[in-house]
Structure formats: C-alpha cells, structure tokens
Amino acid sequence: MPKLHELREQRANRVAEMRGLVDKAETEKRDLSEGERGRFDTLKGEVAGLETRIGQAETLANFERHAEAEPLTGHGGARELEARYSIGRALDEFSRTGxxxxxEGEYAAEHRSGRDRVFAAPVSAFLGTEQRYIGTQQPGAGPGGVLVPTNLGPLIDRPRPQLAVQRLGATLLTGLTGNLDLPRQKTSGSANWVAEHAPATKSDPTFDKVSMAPKTVTAKYEVTRRMMIQAPQIEQILRYDIGSLLAQALDQAATMGTGTGNVPRGIRSTPGVRKVPGDNLPPEQSLYANP
Incomplete structure (x- = not known):
C-alpha cells in the first residue's frame, strides 16, 4: 500500500497535469480539445480517488499512533517520558515512515503533532537531562571516574576591542539606496585689520563636494545539520559573533580604512585631516588590526 506522502505526491502530480492542460488552452486562446477534455476528466476522477485514499490513510495513521504509543501513566508521567525520548530515533522513524x-509517538500525540512532516519534541531531548553522582573521583582517576559527566556551561566570549566611532559622535546616514554627494566648504575667506575709514579686504570661500559610494562588508560561517542538532545554541552564538565582526570592521574602516580596492577611506587616510602628535603607528600595529 502506498505511503501517505506518496499518495499526496501522486495527487499533486495529477493536479499539476490538469493545470498544464488548462494553461496551454488559455495561452492558445481556445477551449480544451476533445482529447484534452477526456484527459482532464480522467485526471479529475483519479484526484477524487486519491483524495479518498489520503483521507483513509490519515485516519489509519492517526489510529495507529494512538494504538502503538505507550500509555502516559505506564512510565511514571511526563518527566520519565521525556527521559525515554530519543530525538535520533524520532528523526529516523519519522523520515522513513512518516x-x-x-x-516518541506518545509525546507527539500529547502535543497534537506528527503530521504534515512536523512533530513536537521535548527541549530536554536536545539539551539533555541526565544527572549522576559518582563520589569524588575525577575522570580517568579510577574505575568510576569515567562515568562522571562533564557539564557544558555558558560560552566564554573572546576578547573584543571596544567600538568607539559611533560612541564618539559619528553621524550615521541610513536608508540610502545609491551614491551620495555631500557639498563641503573647503576653505574660508580671511579676516584683516584695516585703518580707520579704510575699505575691508575682500576674500572668498571655496567649496567642493565629497562623493560617497556603497561598500559591502561580509562574514560567513557554515554549519552542518549535525551541529544544529547537537548544539542548538550554535545559531545564536554565530549570529552574535558575525554581528560583532561586522561592527568591528565598520569601526576599523571608519578610522583606518585605506580607501583602496573595496575598503572605504577612513579618517587616517583622508587628506587634510589634522592628526594628533604621536599618531605615528602604522595600520597593521593598531588596536583594530590585532584584536
């Protein structure tokens, strides 16, 4: 007997073929031909039959889940049920049989899941609930020492430089979609001392513009399916780490960017910016280059 997902796939294929017949006729601006109408009616009957079989299979699968699941009162309640739950066994059985x-079936039934390729699983199946006490022996120090579990605590983050550019008052321009030109006063006129009743000396300011173009900074990690199963907190860790890397790259570009290639031009590389005396460290020796 075909499995439930196979019946659903067969139904989807026939519906897609019916859609193809109708779309072809509409594209050619005509009605269905006699042969196409016959095929359409045949597919319609097959879809109706598959609908009936799918409904029967879903009802039977629901009955089987309730019949084969162990009673909740037979293994000491929800806590012991979660202790006996195996996420590996659940994934293997559900991928093979649906x-x-x-x-695993009892837990899915209690949480009204286990259909449409989705099932519920307790958090303890991912994080673990096992606790043991084997005296004071350390791992490897005696026969019982190898049974002492190692608990995994919170992640210790690596040392990171303190981000400073935005905190020091940098202006952020958001919502930009293209290149940007900013008019700038390059120089001012001059003030002059004159004698009594003497005319003032004329001077002119000068202006230019600063042209800005988008730059892209990226960071990428690759995570396997097994890692996601064994360490579900890895996504949050990597999201935070990538965010910190991007923020650090922006800070470094704003201060030490060379303006060559794909790197933005930072304050240090901008002509005409007055530098503080003693600011003679090369970029590769800066705090940002060696966090």
Whole structure:
C-alpha cells in the first residue's frame, strides 16, 4: 500500500497535469480539445480517488499512533517520558515512515503533532537531562571516574576591542539606496585689520563636494545539520559573533580604512585631516588590526 506522502505526491502530480492542460488552452486562446477534455476528466476522477485514499490513510495513521504509543501513566508521567525520548530515533522513524511510535509517538500525540512532516519534541531531548553522582573521583582517576559527566556551561566570549566611532559622535546616514554627494566648504575667506575709514579686504570661500559610494562588508560561517542538532545554541552564538565582526570592521574602516580596492577611506587616510602628535603607528600595529 502506498505511503501517505506518496499518495499526496501522486495527487499533486495529477493536479499539476490538469493545470498544464488548462494553461496551454488559455495561452492558445481556445477551449480544451476533445482529447484534452477526456484527459482532464480522467485526471479529475483519479484526484477524487486519491483524495479518498489520503483521507483513509490519515485516519489509519492517526489510529495507529494512538494504538502503538505507550500509555502516559505506564512510565511514571511526563518527566520519565521525556527521559525515554530519543530525538535520533524520532528523526529516523519519522523520515522513513512518516509517523512515530513508542515514547516518541506518545509525546507527539500529547502535543497534537506528527503530521504534515512536523512533530513536537521535548527541549530536554536536545539539551539533555541526565544527572549522576559518582563520589569524588575525577575522570580517568579510577574505575568510576569515567562515568562522571562533564557539564557544558555558558560560552566564554573572546576578547573584543571596544567600538568607539559611533560612541564618539559619528553621524550615521541610513536608508540610502545609491551614491551620495555631500557639498563641503573647503576653505574660508580671511579676516584683516584695516585703518580707520579704510575699505575691508575682500576674500572668498571655496567649496567642493565629497562623493560617497556603497561598500559591502561580509562574514560567513557554515554549519552542518549535525551541529544544529547537537548544539542548538550554535545559531545564536554565530549570529552574535558575525554581528560583532561586522561592527568591528565598520569601526576599523571608519578610522583606518585605506580607501583602496573595496575598503572605504577612513579618517587616517583622508587628506587634510589634522592628526594628533604621536599618531605615528602604522595600520597593521593598531588596536583594530590585532584584536
């Protein structure tokens, strides 16, 4: 007997073929031909039959899940049920058969899941709930020492430089979609001392513009499916780390960017910016280059 997902796939294929017949006729601005109408009616009957079989299969699968799942009162309640739950067994059985049995099936039934390729699983199945006490022996120090578990605590972050550009008052321009030109006063006129009743000396300011173009900074990690299963907190860790890397790259570009290639021009490389005496460290020796 075909499995439930196979029946659904067969139904989808026939519906897609019916859609193809109708779309072809509409494209050619005509009605369905006699042969196409016959094929359409045949597919319509097959879809109706598949709908009936799918409904029967769903009902049967639901009954089987309730029949094969162990009673909740038979293994000491929800806590012991979660202790017996195996995420590996659940993934293997659900991928092969589309349903769950045993403790996994009971948990899915309690949480009204286990259909449409989705099932519920307790958080303890990912984080673990096992606790043991084997005296004072350390791992490797004696026969019982190897049974002492190692608990995984919170992540210790690496040392990171303090971001400073925005905190020091840099102006942020948001919502930009293209290049940007900023008019700038390059120089001022001059003030002059004159004698009594003497005319003032004329001078002129000068102006130019600063042209800005978008730059792109990226950071990329690759995570395997097994890592996501064994360490579900890895996504949050990497999201934070990538955000910190991008913020640090922006800070470094704003201060030490060379303006060559794809790197923006920073304050240090901008002509005409007055530097503080003693500011003679090369970029590769700066705090940002060696965090």
């Amino acid at each position: 349903r769950l049995t045993g403790a």
